[in-house]
Amino acid sequence: MLFSSLVSFFALAAVGVDAHGYVKQIVCDGKKYMGGVPGETNPQSPIRRISTIDPYKDPKGPGQTCGLNAKAGAIVAPVTAGSKMTLQWIEHINQLWPHEMGPLITYMAKVPAGQTADKVDPSKLSFFKIQQTGQKTKGGLKWFLEDQMKANTDYVVNIPKNIENGDYIMRHEIIALHLADKKGGAEFYASCFQLRVKGGTGSGAVSPRSSTPARTLRPTRASSPLASLTRASSTSSLALPSPTLSPAPAIRRLLPPLL
DSSP: OHHHHHHHHHHHHHTTOOOOOEEEEEEETTEEEEOOOTTTOOOSOSBOBOSOSSOBOOTTSGGGTTSTTOBOOSOOEEEETTOEEEEEEEEETTEEOOOOOSOEEEEEEEOOTTOOTTTSOGGGSEEEEEEEEOBSSTTOSOBGGGGGGSTTOOEEEEOOSSSOSEEEEEEEEEEEOTTTTSTTOOEEEEEEEEEEEESOOOOSSOOOSOOEEGGGOSOSOTTSOHHHHHBSSSSSOBOBOSSOBOSSSOBOTTOOBOO
C-alpha cells in the first residue's frame, strides 16, 4: 500500500534525510549537455539554470514552471522527433539522487513563431504532457524513481514523432512524496530544457489535443494536504496533475490523470 510506503519514509525523514537535487545532464541525438550546479556554475547548456538544489514547496508559485529563479540557457539542443532522449538526476556533485518515492512527469511546449527556446518565457507557454512514470506495479512499493538512486542511471524520455518541427521547452519534474502525508509535504523538482525538434511529422499546429498554461500546471486544490492530491485512495492509485497525456507516443505506466 502507498500509505505503508509513506510511513517507512517518514522514519528516514525523522533522522534528517532530506531531498535535494537537480538534472545533471541531458543527452539529445547522442550529444551530452551538462547542466550547471545550482547557485554555483553556469556552463553553456540548454538546461535552464536554477538557484538551489533545495525542493520547491509552493504548489502555486512561479518556481513550478522551471524551478526556483530559473534562468535561460545559452544554447538550444537539436533533437530528432521519435528519438529517445536521456537525462540524469543527482543530489549534488558526486552525490546520488536521495529518494525513491514519487512520479517523474515530462511536458513539452511549442515556442511561438518568431521566438527561440533560449529567449522565450516558459511561464507564458502552454504545455502538453508526453510521459509519466510512477509505481513499477499497481499497488507496489517500488517506483521508477528509485532507479535514479543508482550511479549513472539514465531516465529515458521518448520524444513524440507526431509534433511539428521547431523550438520547444521541455519541462521535466519529480514530485517527491516521502513527506506527502501532510499539507505542504510534497517536494517539487522542475527542470526545463531548450530543444529544437527536427524530423517531426506534425504540421500547422501542435498535434496534442490537451495542453495547459504553465501557471496552472499544478492541481487547483493546493489548500488541501498534497497527500490527498497524489493518493486517489489508501490502497495505491496515484493521481497526477493535468493535462492528460497527449495522443503522441508516450509512456503511461499506471498513472491516471488527476483532473
